[in-house]
Every structure is written in C-alpha cells, then in structure tokens.
Amino acid sequence: MSERKEKIFVTRASLPPFEEYEALIRRLWDTHFITNMGPYHKELREKLKAKLGVPDIELFVNGHMALELLIQAFSLKGEVITTPFTFVSTTHAIVRNGLKPVMCDVKESDGTLDPEKLEALITKDTCAIVPVHVYGNVCDNERIEKIAKKHGLKVIYDAAHAFGETVDGKGVATLGDASMFSFHATKAYNTIEGGAVAFDEGRTPGLADRLYKLKNFGITGKESIEFVGANAKMNEFAAAMGLVNLNHFEEWIAGRKRVYERYVRNLSTVKGVRVLEHRSDVTYNYAYMPIALDSECFDRDEIYERMVADGITPRKYFYPLTNDCECYRDVLDVNDTPVALKLSHEVLTLPIYPELKDEVIDEICDYFS
Numbered sequence: 472m473s474e475r476k477e478k479i480f481v482t483r484a485s486l487p488p489f490e491e492y493e494a495l496i497r498r499l500w501d502t503h504f505i506t507n508m509g510p511y512h513k514e515l516r517e518k519l520k521a522k523l524g525v526p527d528i529e530l531f532v533n534g535h536m537a538l539e540l541l542i543q544a545f546s547l548k549g550e551v552i553t554t555p556f557t558f559v560s561t562t563h564a565i566v567r568n569g570l571k572p573v574m575c576d577v578k579e580s581d582g583t584l585d586p587e588k589l590e591a592l593i594t595k596d597t598c599a600i601v602p603v604h605v606y607g608n609v610c611d612n613e614r615i616e617k618i619a620k621k622h623g624l625k626v627i628y629d630a631a632h633a634f635g636e637t638v639d640g641k642g643v644a645t646l647g648d649a650s651m652f653s654f655h656a657t658k659a660y661n662t663i664e665g666g667a668v669a670f671d672e673g674r675t676p677g678l679a680d681r682l683y684k685l686k687n688f689g690i691t692g693k694e695s696i697e698f699v700g701a702n703a704k705m706n707e708f709a710a711a712m713g714l715v716n717l718n719h720f721e722e723w724i725a726g727r728k729r730v731y732e733r734y735v736r737n738l739s740t741v742k743g744v745r746v747l748e749h750r751s752d753v754t755y756n757y758a759y760m761p762i763a764l765d766s767e768c769f770d771r772d773e774i775y776e777r778m779v780a781d782g783i784t785p786r787k788y789f790y791p792l793t794n795d796c797e798c799y800r801d802v803l804d805v806n807d808t809p810v811a812l813k814l815s816h817e818v819l820t821l822p823i824y825p826e827l828k829d830e831v832i833d834e835i836c837d838y839f840s
C-alpha cells in the first residue's frame with residue numbers, strides 16, 4: 472500500500488475558526504485577567520448549566536481533578552464500587568482519595584456497570600458507586616440508583632464521555648448525586664484541557680462551596696485558609712475555548728453522526744463484528760465508534776498492528792483493564808471481572824471525528840471484510 476499522506480488517528484481535536492477564538496482572547500490582553508475565575512470562567516459556567524440542564528456546575532483544570540476532588544468533597548471512607556473497563560483516571564481518583572476500589576463487572580452489550588452483579592459486592596464498608604458512562608453509553612441508572620438508595624450509597628458518575636447527552640429528554644448530568652465531565656482535547660467537546668462537576672445544590676447542600684475551596688487551595692478569605700485544598704482552577708484561555716466551541720458543538724455532533732452511521736451501515740452485516748449498543752432513550756453524542764471483534768473470526772491485535780503500519784491508528788479502548796494495570800495488579804484481580812476482560816480483548820475504537828472522509832471510513836471498514 473502507498474504511504475498515506477495524512478495520518479489518521481482515533482480522533483482529532485475539534486477547533487473553532489481561529490478568528491472566533493482570537494476575538495475572545497484578544498480581550499485578555501486588555502484586562503490581564505487570565506485565570507482565577509475570571510469573566511470567561513463565569514460565563515462558561517452559566518452557559519454549561521443551560522447546556523447540561525443542571526442547576527450547578529463547577530469548572531476544573533481537567534476531568535481527572537474534577538473527579539478526584541468531587542470524591543474528596545463527599546468525605547467518603549471505605550469501599551467504592553466501580554468498573555475496570557474505563558480510562559485509568561476513574562480508578563486513580565478513587566485510590567488517590569484513600570478509598571478501596573471494588574470492581575464490578577460490565578455488560579457485554581455496552582461496557583457499562585452490570586447492575587445484576589452490583590448488590591453482591593456491597594459490604595458494610597461500601598460508601599459509594601462510581602459508574603462510568605463508557606463511550607457515552609449511559610449506564611442503567613435506574614437500577615443502579617435504586618440499589619444505591621436501598622443501601623444508602625452515593626452515586627457519582629464518571630460522565631467524561633457523555634457531554635451533551637440526554638436520557639428520556641433530561642440531561643445526563645441530572646443523574647445520581649453528581650457527574651464529572653472531561654473537556655480534554657480528545658473528547659467530543661473540549662476546552663483544550665478542562666473538566667466540570669455537574670450537580671444540584673438543592674440535593675447535595677454545601678457541595679458547591681466544598682468544590683470551590685478544594686480547587687482553590689482551601690482559601691476562604693484574603694487571610695484565611697481553612698481547608699487543605701488543591702489547585703485545579705480552569706484558566707481564561709481554556710474557558711474562552713470552551714465558549715467558542717460550545718457554539719459549534721451541535722454541528723460537530725451532526726458530523727460525528729454521519730461518520731458513525733456510515734460505519735454502522737458498512738459493518739453491521741459483517742460476521743464477527745459487533746457494534747456496541749447504546750440506549751434507545753439516549754440522544755447519543757457519537758463520541759466514540761467502539762466495535763467488538765469475535766476472536767473466532769478476527770485477531771484484534773493483528774488488525775490493529777496492520778492498521779497502524781498503514782498510517783491509521785484506532786485504539787484498544789479499554790485495554791488493559793484498570794485492574795490489570797501494573798500499579799493495581801497486586802491489589803486487584805482481573806479475573807473478578809470476566810466480561811470486562813473478554814471485552815478488553817475484543818474492542819477496537821475506530822477513528823471518528825466530524826471531518827473524517829467517507830473514502831477513509833470505507834477504507835477502514837475494508838480491514839474487516
């Protein structure tokens with residue numbers, strides 16, 4: 472095969488027209504107010520409340536710190552039930568809070584936490600559940616939250632992949648006690664790097680105040696520091712990018728949908744290729760294009776290597792499982808989650824972004840014919 476002129480990656484950071492960003496950041500040279508909850512930070516926060524349909528939002532430097540500080544804000548102790556079929560950030564955020572992660576297996580159909588397996592993992596030490604809307608596939612929130620309620624557990628969603636989605640017409644951010652979003656460059660909506668916690672102060676009184684202090688050194692006044700806080704503020708350049716990108720989000724989702732549907736059309740009849748499911752009551756954001764390859768028909772790793780050699784880089788999201796990472800191997804056992812383990816050896820997330828050309832999509836699909 473001839474050398475590709477343009478390398479294809481699993482995603483491509485969505486950027487607005489340069490002039491739109493320039494117009495916003497130009498004003499920063501007038502004010503010199505470039506961080507510490509400036510005007511763009513405030514404006515983005517208000518716009519995201521409307522976009523996500525939640526009463527309260529706190530913005531962060533990235534999604535990981537948003538999740539880590541969110542878990543800290545609940546002052547939890549003991550065990551947290553979560554899944555290993557995710558980016559390692561989810562498990563790290565639990566462990567870095569001194570909490571013990573307990574791994575629940577996932578559903579083969581969509582990779583999200585399997586509520587059937589949840590209750591058996593609850594002990595007297597369980598304090599919370601951190602389910603992941605992996606690939607933007609929204610968890611079985613009703614069953615998870617029913618079980619959580621019965622046992623008095625907090626439900627904190629890792630919604631890093633689910634920006635802009637609705638469930639039965641309501642924003643995905645309204646589920647559970649709180650949700651974390653990531654605005655990393657590789658996500659469907661980005662602020663270069665950034666993150667947010669979405670919640671309802673009416674249901675979790677005091678959370679806004681705790682999150683604010685945790686992201687700003689625990690400072691409570693000009694000369695008083697009452698908490699051992701971190702520094703996890705979103706700066707004005709990031710917030711400005713968020714404001715401009717928000718105006719383009721729907722058009723980008725439409726572009727992703729086109730790509731997704733072409734993949735589905737090409738691959739849905741191929742024996743041994745399974746497109747992961749998402750719920751019919753969810754407006755999907757098409758952030759990822761995950762397929763599972765039946766090992767009887769395909770060698771996932773061989774196809775991956777062949778594509779990379781040809782200049783096309785899909786990803787094996789999520790391989791390895793977090794309970795298979797070197798740093799967790801001694802304390803967690805990958806065999807506790809057999810469905811997740813199987814899925815991690817079958818999945819391939821294919822390139823998806825609004826500008827991906829039809830010819831390239833078809834070329835990628837040819838690897839599975």
Ligand SMILES: *Cc1c(COP(=O)(O)O)cnc(C)c1O
Pocket residue numbers: 533534535536557558560561603629631632653654655664665666
């Ligand atoms: C991206 C991601 C995070 C972390 O977000 P960052 O903004 O990169 O810090 C957490 N969880 C999941 C599932 C992610 O994909």
